Amino acid sequence: MPPSPSQLALIPFVSVANMMRLVHHVGLETMLCELTDAVEADYRRWPLFEKTARLASHSQEGVIELMPTSDGESFAFKYVNGHPANIASGFQTVAAFGLLARVDTGYPLMLTEMTLLTALRTAATSAMAARRLAPEGARVMAMIGNGAQAEFQALAMKAVVGIEEIRLYDIDANATAKAARNLAGRGLRLIRCATPEDAVLGAEIITTCTADKAYATILTDNMVGAGVHINAIGGDCPGKTELHKDILQRAQTFVEFEPQTRIEGEIQQMDAAYPVTEFWRVVSGEAEGRSDAAQITLFDSVGFAIEDFSALKYIHSRIEATDFFQQIDILADPDDPRDLFGMLQRAAA
Numbered sequence: 285m286p287p288s289p290s291q292l293a294l295i296p297f298v299s300v301a302n303m304m305r306l307v308h309h310v311g312l313e314t315m316l317c318e319l320t321d322a323v324e325a326d327y328r329r330w331p332l333f334e335k336t337a338r339l340a341s342h343s344q345e346g347v348i349e350l351m352p353t354s355d356g357e358s359f360a361f362k363y364v365n366g367h368p369a370n371i372a373s374g375f376q377t378v379a380a381f382g383l384l385a386r387v388d389t390g391y392p393l394m395l396t397e398m399t400l401l402t403a404l405r406t407a408a409t410s411a412m413a414a415r416r417l418a419p420e421g422a423r424v425m426a427m428i429g430n431g432a433q434a435e436f437q438a439l440a441m442k443a444v445v446g447i448e449e450i451r452l453y454d455i456d457a458n459a460t461a462k463a464a465r466n467l468a469g470r471g472l473r474l475i476r477c478a479t480p481e482d483a484v485l486g487a488e489i490i491t492t493c494t495a496d497k498a499y500a501t502i503l504t505d506n507m508v509g510a511g512v513h514i515n516a517i518g519g520d521c522p523g524k525t526e527l528h529k530d531i532l533q534r535a536q537t538f539v540e541f542e543p544q545t546r547i548e549g550e551i552q553q554m555d556a557a558y559p560v561t562e563f564w565r566v567v568s569g570e571a572e573g574r575s576d577a578a579q580i581t582l583f584d585s586v587g588f589a590i591e592d593f594s595a596l597k598y599i600h601s602r603i604e605a606t607d608f609f610q611q612i613d614i615l616a617d618p619d620d621p622r623d624l625f626g627m628l629q630r631a632a633a
């Protein structure tokens with residue numbers, strides 16, 4: 285029997301506290317593996333989705349974005365900011381919440397925090413790309429930028445790709461100390477590095493995850509040897525990049541949704557003819573991933589709505605038969621759907 289309107293008017297809300305309970309209940313690394321598979325499954329269905337470059341409201345301090353998509357059955361959007369200077373005053377660089385809805389009635393299905401979920405889905409997406417693009421048997425990753433995303437990235441690469449050593453570097457030694465402390469005892473060899481050059485030594489994967497609203501040069505061409513896979517996450521906004529242009533000249537570059545990455549990714553530094561491959565084509569077998577051991581591969585990640593859609597669907601299925609949510613009456617539910625005014629009047633009585 286289809287759900288009644290009043291059943292649909294009450295929806296689950298997953299707070300930060302409940303998201304943390306859920307992650308511990310499932311197990312962090314298990315969840316990262318399951319999310320990687322969930323995102324990859326939706327990448328296989330890529331042509332089915334409605335796709336649009338996200339709506340971005342830019343200011344001097346950062347950006348506020350809305351990221352919508354639909355597969356025709358479900359609709360999802362995320363609200364997310366990106367404010368690199370926030371950290372200095374005790375706010376997070378990236379904070380988010382999101383909503384999953386039914387397409388048939390347009391009614392919401394679930395509202396949830398997405399600050400933690402963004403860190404999880406971004407790590408899962410990085411791991412999804414690395415398991416197809418990183419060199420065979422990769423065991424060492426450089427992690428440049430040791431902020432809020434860093435530990436999630438490290439653990440996803442361990443759980444999904446088999447990374448054993450993380451070489452940590454951040455311009456702020458306190459951030460590196462925090463990441464090393466958080467990752468201790470999790471089966472990774474942790475090397476704290478004093479320079480980015482030291483961090484990339486022997487690394488088969490280099491993840492750049494810094495936050496600066498600038499054309500930064502976190503990696504220069506001479507730091508990237510043959511065969512390395514670069515997972516570039518922090519350049520995700522117009523005027524915000526991490527890699528020297530010369531690296532892009534040598535790399536084979538994979539992107540999420542090309543029209544969005546042309547505006548926001550590392551490739552904003554290149555002209556429109558610069559060749560890229562949308563990663564869903566690799567997942568679906570239409571395009572080649574890494575073609576030889578010496579190739580430099582670059583996953584120019586900016587974050588795309590389909591990854592949030594996958595994460596929202598995953599959480600929605602995972603909270604079923606648990607108490608890791610509260611019911612909220614986010615929608616008005618008059619007895620007679622045309623009598624919205626009457627419902628308001630009766631509440632005054």
Ligand code: NAD
Nearest residue numbers: 377406429431432433454455459493494495518585586587
């Ligand atoms: P954060 O502010 O918590 O951490 C950023 C870290 O980068 C800080 O510790 C800072 O000291 C360090 N840093 C800044 N400049 C550096 C440099 N030149 N060298 C080394 N370290 C440097 O931010 P976060 O939440 O970890 O996010 C990191 C970046 O990832 C942000 O730019 C964010 O917008 C981006 N991001 C991308 C995606 C995606 O899907 N691609 C998702 C989430 C976040």
